[in-house]
Amino acid sequence: MVQYLVRRLVIAVPMLLGAVSIVFFAMRILPGDPCVAMMGDQATTEALADCTRNLGLDRPLAVQYLDYLWRSVQFDFGTSLRQGYPVREYIARMFPHTLVLVVASAIVAALVGIPIGIVSALKRRSPMIDYPLRIFALLGLSMPVFWLGILLLIIFSLHLNLFPLIGGGDLDGVLGMIRSGEALSHPADFLAGVGDVLHHLTLPALALGFTLAATVSRLSRSAMLEVISQDYIRTARAKGQREWAVVYKHAFRNMMVPLLTIIGLFVAIALTGTVLTETVFTRPGLGKMLVDAIGARDYPLAQGAITVFTMIIITVNLVVDMLYAVVDPRITYK
Amino acid sequence: MAIVRGAAPELTTAAVLPDASGQSRGRAWRRYAPIGIGVMMALAMIVMAAGAPLIAPMSPSAQFADAVLKGPGAVERHALGTDEFGRDLLSRIIWGARVSLQVGLASVIFGFALGVPLGILAGVRGDWVETSIMRAADMLMAFPTLLLALIIVTGLGGSLANEILAIGVALTPNFVRLARSLALTIREQDYILAARALGGGQLRVMARHVFPNALYALVVVATLYIATAIRTEASLSFLGLGIPPPTPSWGNILSEGRQYIKCCPWITTFSGLAIMLAVLAFNLVGDALRDLLDPRLRGE
Numbered sequence: 001m002v003q004y005l006v007r008r009l010v011i012a013v014p015m016l017l018g019a020v021s022i023v024f025f026a027m028r029i030l031p032g033d034p035c036v037a038m039m040g041d042q043a044t045t046e047a048l049a050d051c052t053r054n055l056g057l058d059r060p061l062a063v064q065y066l067d068y069l070w071r072s073v074q075f076d077f078g079t080s081l082r083q084g085y086p087v088r089e090y091i092a093r094m095f096p097h098t099l100v101l102v103v104a105s106a107i108v109a110a111l112v113g114i115p116i117g118i119v120s121a122l123k124r125r126s127p128m129i130d131y132p133l134r135i136f137a138l139l140g141l142s143m144p145v146f147w148l149g150i151l152l153l154i155i156f157s158l159h160l161n162l163f164p165l166i167g168g169g170d171l172d173g174v175l176g177m178i179r180s181g182e183a184l185s186h187p188a189d190f191l192a193g194v195g196d197v198l199h200h201l202t203l204p205a206l207a208l209g210f211t212l213a214a215t216v217s218r219l220s221r222s223a224m225l226e227v228i229s230q231d232y233i234r235t236a237r238a239k240g241q242r243e244w245a246v247v248y249k250h251a252f253r254n255m256m257v258p259l260l261t262i263i264g265l266f267v268a269i270a271l272t273g274t275v276l277t278e279t280v281f282t283r284p285g286l287g288k289m290l291v292d293a294i295g296a297r298d299y300p301l302a303q304g305a306i307t308v309f310t311m312i313i314i315t316v317n318l319v320v321d322m323l324y325a326v327v328d329p330r331i332t333y334k
Numbered sequence: 335m336a337i338v339r340g341a342a343p344e345l346t347t348a349a350v351l352p353d354a355s356g357q358s359r360g361r362a363w364r365r366y367a368p369i370g371i372g373v374m375m376a377l378a379m380i381v382m383a384a385g386a387p388l389i390a391p392m393s394p395s396a397q398f399a400d401a402v403l404k405g406p407g408a409v410e411r412h413a414l415g416t417d418e419f420g421r422d423l424l425s426r427i428i429w430g431a432r433v434s435l436q437v438g439l440a441s442v443i444f445g446f447a448l449g450v451p452l453g454i455l456a457g458v459r460g461d462w463v464e465t466s467i468m469r470a471a472d473m474l475m476a477f478p479t480l481l482l483a484l485i486i487v488t489g490l491g492g493s494l495a496n497e498i499l500a501i502g503v504a505l506t507p508n509f510v511r512l513a514r515s516l517a518l519t520i521r522e523q524d525y526i527l528a529a530r531a532l533g534g535g536q537l538r539v540m541a542r543h544v545f546p547n548a549l550y551a552l553v554v555v556a557t558l559y560i561a562t563a564i565r566t567e568a569s570l571s572f573l574g575l576g577i578p579p580p581t582p583s584w585g586n587i588l589s590e591g592r593q594y595i596k597c598c599p600w601i602t603t604f605s606g607l608a609i610m611l612a613v614l615a616f617n618l619v620g621d622a623l624r625d626l627l628d629p630r631l632r633g634e
Contacts, residue, residue: 018473026485127364138621142614144565146572147606150592154599272478276569280592291573294488306485314476 004325012318017069019310024068027303028061055081055299077304082296087304090289095308096175097168098285101208101277102270104201108209109216109266116213117220118255121228122247133217140214145273149207149280156203166282169193169200204281208273215269216262223258227251257327264317271309369626372618379612383431390425394582397421403598415600417590423601426582427608433583434612437497437567438560444502445509446556452506453513454540454548458521468514471507479504480566487575497576501563512555516548523547550627558620561613568609584609 035051036043043051052058056067071077077087116133123129157165174193177183183190227233228251236246275287282288286305293301382389391411398412398420406415406423414423456467474482479501486500520526521544529543570576571585579586584605591601 014469015473015476018469019476022473022477023485026489125364127360131364138614138617139610142561142565142617143610144568144572144606144613146569147588147602147609150588150595150602150606154595154602158596158599268478272480275480275484276572279573290484294484295574302488306481309481310476313478317476 005322008318008321008325012314016311016314019314020069020072020307021065023303023306023310024065027299028057028064072307077307078300080293080298080301082293082298083301087300090301091286091304091308093172094284094286094289097171097283098271098274098278098287100171100197100201101204101274101283101285102267104205105208105212105270105273105277106266108205109212112210113213113216114220114259116217117222118224118247118252120217121221121224124225134221137214137217137221140211141218143211143214144276145207145211146276146280148211149204149277152203152207153281163203164200167200168281168283168285169197171197171284200283204277204283207280208270208277211273212266212270215266219262220255220259223255224251226258227255230254257324260320260324260327264313264320267316268313271312365626366622368618369622372615372622375611375615376619379431379435379615382428383435386429386432390422390428392422392425394421394426394429395580396425403594405598406600406604414604415598417587417598417601418594423587423604426587427584427604430582430584430587430605430608431612433494433571433577433581434564434567434609436494437501438564438612438616440498441501441505441563441567442556442559444498445505445559446552448502449506449509450513450545450548450552451540453510453515454517454544456510457514457517458536458540458544464514467510471510474504474507475511477504479562480569483566483570484573484575487570492570492574492576492578494577497567497570500570501566504566505559505563508555508559509552513548513552516551517544520544520547554620554623554627557616557623561616561620564616565609565613584612 035048035055035057039047039051056064059067075088075091077091079085080087080090083090116136120130120133120137125131153165156162170193174183174190174197177186177190177193233246233250236250237243241249271287274285275290277283278285278288279291286308290302290305290309292298293305391413398409398416400420401409401412401416402420403418404412404416404420406413408415412422412424414427416423417426452467452471456464477485482504483497483500486503487496490496490500517540526539526543529539534542567576567583568585568588571583572589574586574589576585577583579590587605588602588609591598591605595602
């Protein structure tokens with residue numbers, strides 16, 4: 001297993017380098033001069049030359065590439081062209097907003113998707129239970145998160161006036177209170193801040209969570225179907241254990257092992273989902289930052305955001321693979 | 335014995351057969367209904383896209399100054415209402431089907447044509463060829479489909495061809511992986527050994543034996559990827575990176591309608607519904623085909 005872990009770790013490094021290289025070359029080699037894109041066709045030759053020099057685009061491509069790789073490793077993605085301050089700082093400010101959204105959506109997806117998957121598997125091919133639940137999952141898979149988000153906004157924000165239309169709440173303030181220790185000295189203010197953040201988070205988390213729940217329910221159903229056909233489940237039933245005990249003590253716990261492998265896939269889908277969800281709800285975050293950066297032709301910012309997204313996905317996949325090898329010792333690297 | 339012999343058919347015809355045929359009808363209905371519904375929805379979309387000039391009640395770009403942001407049925411000629419320029423929403427949605435279907439089909443064909451030969455080559459050849467193809471595919475797979483398509487479209491600019499290219503490239507590693515895993519199984523079969531023993535070259539074995547045997551699974555997955563491609567196209571257009579207005583695509587209609595959700599929610603509602611139904615149609619067909627063709631995967 002140690003050999004597997006080491007080889008898996010070794011293979012992640014070139015993958016990470018490759019992915020970061022793809023981002024670099026996509027931004028540099030594809031047609032279109034970033035300076036022309038930023039300044040427009042009317043920009044003077046001097047202004048364009050200035051811009052090219054400032055961005056370091058006048059250097060040989062190989063030098064730019066090595067410089068970019070070296071700086072990426074240190075999370076230094078340069079300076080945002082529009083905002084004027086380091087991309088790293090901008091990403092650090094936006095990351096907690098995206099993290100909160102992903103975690104909240106994961107909770108919604110797990111609370112909705114796993115029970116649906118389990119019930120659907122236990123009542124397999126039941127026209128009254130399994131089929132409606134599978135249709136629900138299929139609808140969830142087919143429903144674009146941005147459309148569901150807009151529908152929730154129309155109903156709960158515009159008509160019922162229950163949730164805010166835009167924004168993400170004062171998460172920076174809440175985090176600041178935690179860091180400074182004010183969360184303990186001013187608990188009422190802190191709780192009000194947390195409440196505000198949750199208030200802003202509810203609809204985006206529901207929108208993203210429900211679309212993710214569809215994937216989770218299908219995968220949980222498959223995992224449960226696999227587990228309940230095992231001999232140890234038959235043994236548990238033969239021992240005379242009650243059905244809930246069989247499901248909870250034996251099936252559910254074993255079902256969670258294969259589910260572990262989908263966490264990587266889940267994070268990839270969730271991060272893609274945040275790009276759309278944050279745009280619909282006009283929430284701050286890495287996804288919205290990426291879309292805004294692309295719209296404003298702020299290449300360092302866009303490059304930084306995409307690189308961070310990719311790094312997160314590769315790292316999560318690596319951690320999941322390693323965890324899986326620990327949980328299931330039969331796994332070997334081949 | 336005669337009584338027993340005589341009784342059995344009676345029992346069968348009177349009690350067992352109707353019940354059994356009722357059950358099998360129910361089973362057949364449950365089995366074939368999803369694919370039937372999916373195929374009908376997908377056909378409706380194809381007809382809508384192909385026949386847009388004939389079916390759409392008016393031009394998608396015609397502006398009616400007297401009917402700006404009118405709701406469904408408020409003006410008789412606009413069944414689904416109008417947008418901020420007074421354009422007929424129904425006509426725009428019908429024309430928008432063209433973009434979705436073109437991108438959906440063409441990008442999957444692109445990914446299939448590029449990814450399947452590479453995947454089969456990797457699976458059959460093995461050694462360094464397999465390693466390099468699979469490492470490249472793994473690298474691309476580190477990017478979710480939308481993110482990779484977004485990177486490419488950002489560099490190339492939003493247009494129909496660029497969207498097809500971007501989504502096609504983003505789907506390619508999925509086809510590579512699937513084709514390779516199928517090829518790995520197929521290459522161990524006796525008929526491959528026989529083909530090789532008969533002097534079949536590697537290319538011939540791949541084209542004449544591996545590919546046809548992998549085809550059904552690849553087609554099933556390709557159907558599911560049409561749904562992914564349609565959703566990705568809509569997402570790119572929604573983010574303003576797809577086909578630019580005034581050419582109607584479901585994503586850009588929805589994106590433009592976002593500014594008017596307070597007064598005129600029908601724009602986003604109907605365009606989003608069109609996206610969902612199109613994605614659902616191909617998901618239904620893909621899921622049902624998989625169930626029918628590969629019983630091991632049934633219901634998974």
